[in-house]
Amino acid sequence: MRAFDTVGAHVLADFWGCQFEKLDDAELLMNSLREAAKTANMTVLAEEAYKFEPQGFTGLLLLAESHISIHTYPEQGYAAVDVYTCGGGVTQKAIDYLKKVLAPTKTKEVVLRRGVPEDT
Template identity: 35%
Template sequence: MMKNTHLGYQKTIDFYGCDPEKINARDFIEHALLKAAGLMKLTVINTTIHEFSPIGISGVIVIQESHIAIHTWPEHSYVALDIFTCNQSYALEAGILWLKEAFGATHYEEEDSKRGALKRIEAHNAMKNEN
């Protein structure tokens, strides 16, 4: 088994061409995210979804593995999604593909980044301890 080199792994997904009515419905967004978390085999701890006036939704699902965050711009048919996990072993694709369909997105783009490089953290802590 490979040792983790980072504390966190972040996947950002941009969904384009989404159904404006769906991505502006608070209950729909909450249901969609909870179903996606289940498909990704993530453990939900808490959910906070906020409906803006006059338009848009933002929310966070705290998961045992870290978090899922969403921001919608119905006026642009666009959704920004962020999934942050403590390791790379989670199968996120099933949930992402399900969300694409649920949002009615015509396409999506995703990017991965590593957060909290352990070597960098150790080096900074060593410098701190030298002072």
């Protein structure tokens, strides 16, 4: 197998106990994604957002380094956050920024090392 240099960190985070109003505020959420990317030294290439009715939101930033996304379920106080970077961005800084904004009462994070064969 040929070596390749796409090694990256992929953080999957569950945020519980977030305020309904924050999880249903599309402007706040997109601004927070942008600021999280900036905090982590990531370069935003494109954005996509969708506001569900009666509530809920999905936001995505396409990055030069990979992506950041959020899916919210305000009625459950829950947000699913996904941050992947294969560049110089600091993935945890983006997660920490979003935690600060959304103020969950409980979190769970799974960190995956991408592009690394299991036998190394």
